[in-house]
Amino acid sequence: MTFLLDHHVSPDFESLLTLEELSSNEFRGYCHAGHPMRAFGGQVAAQALTAAGCTVPPENLAHSLHGYFLSAGDPTKPIVYEVERLRDGRSYRSRRVTARQDGEPIFTLSASFKLPEGGADRQLTMPEVPPPEELPDPYEHWAQERPEEYQAATTVRVMSLRFVPQDRVSDHRAVPGLSEQTVWLKPARALPDNPLLHVCALTYGSDMTLASTASLDIQPHRSMLKGQSRAIVTSLDHAVWFHRPFRADDWMLFSQSSPSSCDGRGLSSGYFWSREGDLVATVVQESLVRRLD
Numbered sequence: 001m002t003f004l005l006d007h008h009v010s011p012d013f014e015s016l017l018t019l020e021e022l023s024s025n026e027f028r029g030y031c032h033a034g035h036p037m038r039a040f041g042g043q044v045a046a047q048a049l050t051a052a053g054c055t056v057p058p059e060n061l062a063h064s065l066h067g068y069f070l071s072a073g074d075p076t077k078p079i080v081y082e083v084e085r086l087r088d089g090r091s092y093r094s095r096r097v098t099a100r101q102d103g104e105p106i107f108t109l110s111a112s113f114k115l116p117e118g119g120a121d122r123q124l125t126m127p128e129v130p131p132p133e134e135l136p137d138p139y140e141h142w143a144q145e146r147p148e149e150y151q152a153a154t155t156v157r158v159m160s161l162r163f164v165p166q167d168r169v170s171d172h173r174a175v176p177g178l179s180e181q182t183v184w185l186k187p188a189r190a191l192p193d194n195p196l197l198h199v200c201a202l203t204y205g206s207d208m209t210l211a212s213t214a215s216l217d218i219q220p221h222r223s224m225l226k227g228q229s230r231a232i233v234t235s236l237d238h239a240v241w242f243h244r245p246f247r248a249d250d251w252m253l254f255s256q257s258s259p260s261s262c263d264g265r266g267l268s269s270g271y272f273w274s275r276e277g278d279l280v281a282t283v284v285q286e287s288l289v290r291r292l293d
Contacts, residue, residue: 010290013158013187016043017050017200025083027051030093032154034234039073040155041107041235042207044099046200048109051081052095053196060093060113062199065132066239067109069224077101091115116245123243123279124271128170132184135162138223145226159205161185161223162251169255179258183209184251191249201248202272202281203240211235211287214266218291232290236265239284245270246280253282264290 004112019027021288029047034040045067054063073079079099086094092114099107138161148158164182166172170178191197210234212221218231246252256270266289272281 006041012189012264013134013201013204014191014197015249016154016158016204017046017197017262018153019047019050020172022053022080025055027054027081027083028078029081029274030075030078031073032201033152034155037072037076038234039075039106041069042077042108042204044069044073045109045207045216045238046204047079048097048099049105049111049200049203051083052097052109052111053113053200055083055095056093056113058196060115061195061245063112063113063114064239065109065203065239066237067107068237069107069235069262071104071106072126073106074101074232075100078104090115116148118272123187126273126277126279127172127182127255129182129184129253130168132160132162135164135184138163138221139162142223142225149222156223158188160188161186161208163221163224163252164200171218177259179213179261181209181213181216181221181256182258183254185209185254186251187249189249191247195245198248199242202242202246202252205248205252206270206272206281206283206287207235207238207285208253209254210238210268210270210283210285211255211266211289213268213270214258214261214285214287215289216258218289231293232288232292233266234288236286236288241282242280244264244278244280246274251275252280261289264288273293 019029031039031043084096097109162184253273258268269284
């Protein structure tokens with residue numbers, strides 16, 4: 001995945017993570033906008049994880065990442081990812097990545113990789129929900145309601161979404177003060193057999209709806225929004241733990257909840273399951289949430 005990316009070409013998902021290798025510890029890429037003139041945080045995090053993964057042997061698999069969004073990235077400018085090789089142990093390898101634009105840091109990432117090993121296997125059971133084929137495509141609503149915004153969005157071309165009504169989630173119990181959202185998602189096209197690419201695809205997708213879970217008491221995800229946005233919502237920090245091997249190019253169920261929103265910040269967490277019911281990842285994010293009215 002170390003090839004030069006022409007960021008002016010309509011991308012498939014693999015091209016979104018393609019980086020130019022400047023040196024053994026330095027890579028360059030471009031990120032599309034998530035909101036006008038702001039680079040999409042999920043792609044920045046996924047590219048940073050890609051850069052880190054390019055410095056470890058392929059048998060060492062990513063098992064966690066922790067990232068902080070320091071400032072809004074400019075989607076018209078390149079991002080340089082500087083990788084620090086913090087530790088190379090027999091089982092675990094640690095990396096720190098600083099993403100810079102014009103020499104200034106916009107994002108930092110800590111990532112850990114490990115060799116697979118055996119042991120006991122225990123997991124939470126996936127809730128019963130309707131399959132994605134039975135659910136409407138939210139992008140159709142987005143295209144009708146706000147066509148110019150829809151046409152400018154890159155996410156709609158590379159990642160498919162299906163929202164599950166909460167009353168059709170088997171273990172749903174309305175809890176006062178808790179916002180919940182459940183969504184199926186997957187890349188629009190099949191991906192090569194590269195484990196790093198699949199964990200980066202999940203990282204990208206994990207930032208598409210978590211912030212909107214924190215702001216559900218104000219408005220729905222922008223693909224389901226009617227009229228103008230009533231809030232400023234953006235990621236502040238993001239953490240992912242990868243539990244089991246998986247393919248990201250089949251539908252994955254992302255069950256999300258937000259227990260708190262105050263002080264202009266909302267906290268959300270979620271679980272990713274494979275379609276077969278394997279718990280493959282846990283995600284936690286804090287978001288900036290500010291009402292516009």
